[in-house]
Amino acid sequence: MFAKLRFAAILLVAVIAGFWLGWRPSSPKPTRLIFFSVGQGDCALFQHDGLNILIDAGPANEYSDAGRTLLYPQLRDLGVNRIDLVLLSHPDNDHIGGLVSLSKRIEVRVVAVPRHFKEHKTLQDVLSRSRISDRNILWIARSMQMQSGEWQLRFVSPSFDQGDNDNQGSMFVWLGNGKSSAVFSGDADMFTEATMLKRGNWKAQVMKGGHHGSKFSTGPEWLKAVQPRYVIFTCGRNNSYGHPSAEAVTRAEKAGAKVLRTDRDGTITFEAGERGFEIVGR
16 A cells, blocks of 8 residues: 555656656646636646646536537647646546546546545446546645745545535645745535644635635635635636535635636636736636
């Protein structure tokens, strides 16, 4: 078991460092964080020094496939032909469904998922149809921390009991370099947010609003801990859930954050600079 975990850690270090099979970035490019407009679902891309890390993969169901119709065209336009690491927060189809069609069009190298979802049938089905082999899956048991140049990336799985709502097991992701920073909490509710306050410093300029703006997420204590400059709510236009809720939007605004939403603003792009993350496109 130790050898397997050690191999997994080495594998991820190699990917994040940009050394997979001797690959090197051809030229330096701006470090960017992109929140894609993929309808009622989650998908963001972190690009640094030629490295592409996808945080969730957008929705797909029997009626539509954002991975094929929305995500892939945007990645293609950005010149992305390889995803080095995909972080799947939890196994809801609006977060993982798009991976199947995306993986048929773009090389996906490594996928990381909270270990407590290892036996989840929907997840296993998506990974199988995405042709992701076991040796390219990292199961995050509790937490993992990696470095890419001056950037630190932290993946933390909350405590989770089988039988709980999958949202409560959402993986939290923090990335930063001392000037720019961002935090993601999947679909975690306020209770889970509260339990994560003791699991590190979550202060970040950019926050992905929890659960697409559900009134049960993006709580006041979480906002106080993160102190975001921007809160991004990822949701579909005229969605049936009413996301983002007026309660979540009000809490974010009262915390002093500028609220952006993919249903109205479309895809939102931040670029890292001397003053931190700044919006360069929406």
